[in-house]
Amino acid sequence: MTTVTSDLKKSAKKVPVRGMMDNVMEQFNSAADHINLHPNIRKILSITNNEILVNFPVKMDNGEVEIFTGYRVQHNNALGPYKGGLRYHPTVDLDAARALAMWMTWKTSLAGLPYGGGKGGIKIDPKKYSESELERITRRFTFALADNIGPEHDIPAPDVNTNSQTMAWIADTYMSTRPPAERTANQHVVTGKPDASGGLEGRDRATGYGVYLTIKFWAEKTNVSLNGKKFIVQGFGNVGYWASYFLEKDGAKLVAVQDASGSIENQNGIGVDELFAHCQNNSGRIADFAGSKTVDGNKFFAIDCDICIPAALGNQITKENAPDIKAKLIAEGANGPTNVEGEKILLDRGITIIPDILCNSGGVVGSYFEWLQNRNGEIWQLDEVMVKLDKKMKESFNKVYDYSKTQKVDMRTAAFCIAIQRIEKAYIQRGIFP
Numbered sequence: 001m002t003t004v005t006s007d008l009k010k011s012a013k014k015v016p017v018r019g020m021m022d023n024v025m026e027q028f029n030s031a032a033d034h035i036n037l038h039p040n041i042r043k044i045l046s047i048t049n050n051e052i053l054v055n056f057p058v059k060m061d062n063g064e065v066e067i068f069t070g071y072r073v074q075h076n077n078a079l080g081p082y083k084g085g086l087r088y089h090p091t092v093d094l095d096a097a098r099a100l101a102m103w104m105t106w107k108t109s110l111a112g113l114p115y116g117g118g119k120g121g122i123k124i125d126p127k128k129y130s131e132s133e134l135e136r137i138t139r140r141f142t143f144a145l146a147d148n149i150g151p152e153h154d155i156p157a158p159d160v161n162t163n164s165q166t167m168a169w170i171a172d173t174y175m176s177t178r179p180p181a182e183r184t185a186n187q188h189v190v191t192g193k194p195d196a197s198g199g200l201e202g203r204d205r206a207t208g209y210g211v212y213l214t215i216k217f218w219a220e221k222t223n224v225s226l227n228g229k230k231f232i233v234q235g236f237g238n239v240g241y242w243a244s245y246f247l248e249k250d251g252a253k254l255v256a257v258q259d260a261s262g263s264i265e266n267q268n269g270i271g272v273d274e275l276f277a278h279c280q281n282n283s284g285r286i287a288d289f290a291g292s293k294t295v296d297g298n299k300f301f302a303i304d305c306d307i308c309i310p311a312a313l314g315n316q317i318t319k320e321n322a323p324d325i326k327a328k329l330i331a332e333g334a335n336g337p338t339n340v341e342g343e344k345i346l347l348d349r350g351i352t353i354i355p356d357i358l359c360n361s362g363g364v365v366g367s368y369f370e371w372l373q374n375r376n377g378e379i380w381q382l383d384e385v386m387v388k389l390d391k392k393m394k395e396s397f398n399k400v401y402d403y404s405k406t407q408k409v410d411m412r413t414a415a416f417c418i419a420i421q422r423i424e425k426a427y428i429q430r431g432i433f434p
């Protein structure tokens, strides 16, 4: 295991195109300027606490050994244990994990949770591996991370290309490597687990439901009816599917979807359940869905619609495509989907952005409920979870909306200011050791 101390400024210079780290730092600095953040606290929050990089060997099905690289970046834990997902994707690297960990710090703070921010994953294209290889990769990664994760220290969750099964393997590996008396008491080392393994009923839909709720709250504030409104979704995985499911139930119409396999459109409407059933039989891919036409992926964000939900990867809405966007509202299901240049264009055009740290925070709120459930030895019912999630999302939305109106700033700046101020308060109260 190698522990790397970061120099964010140096590494940011090495990134040839706008990296996610450039975006999160610009967002942070602009909010920090707005609230006149104490310079010492700005220094602390500009850098990650710990960066863990592990290279580990795994035996493949054909008997050969392959070496994998995994990351866990722990940005800040002033408010509680590090919290954030694990992503399996070829784009995972230190820059991406740093940026995503920072966003988690702001997200958990904004949501009023007793957590800090972390993120990680493995640089891998999981499609190239069998189920049993993925299980061994996940278990060996967990073993390599060792005590760098833990239920009161750093609590991973699912993210792109990881799911409840991945979390079950991590929990089982972590618990199996504890001393016997501590094994079962450690299942909350991860959240997003399957139901029989300590998972929370409703955690699967929590992020997408939260995305839908923030759109609904925005519609209520602005006197817009969602009935008949057209929406497009990039990414039809956990977040994209559930957000679409709830929006469709409220009368809105899904007209275009893009995923890693292609882009489809039908202005008369794409049935969410039909598309989901198609994906179930098509390795999770939307390609070849009968109820739509295939469209050019480069022009996806220019498709006619009222609401656009990027729910795949970061850096998708940029200065190249922002001028052509038709939607009046962007609801950021993904983390960091709009870069700073793209955002400036959208705001100048009067388009509202519900920022990621608010829009997709239902996931980490659901994770918090699961963690509490495990910690307290309880089992929560679905209706209870949904009511509690609704209440928490509404509180966060109202805080951000009201701040943006009173301070005359966009919703992202508002969300960042609220989040940073809570952490600033903790540092001011506690001081800096020694």
Ligand code: NAD
Binding pocket: 158, 159, 160, 161, 162, 207, 234, 235, 236, 237, 238, 239, 240, 258, 259, 260, 261, 311, 312, 313, 314, 333, 334, 335, 360, 361, 363, 364
């Ligand atoms: P997922 O793996 O379930 O789905 C990802 C989707 O994105 C898939 O449909 C995939 O085909 C698509 N995709 C991948 N590469 C793409 C590309 N280049 N162009 C278009 N589509 C592409 O992942 P998820 O859990 O739904 O996460 C999606 C986003 O939401 C990520 O940014 C993640 O960080 C964020 N998020 C997830 C959660 C959660 O609880 N799962 C919580 C908060 C934020």
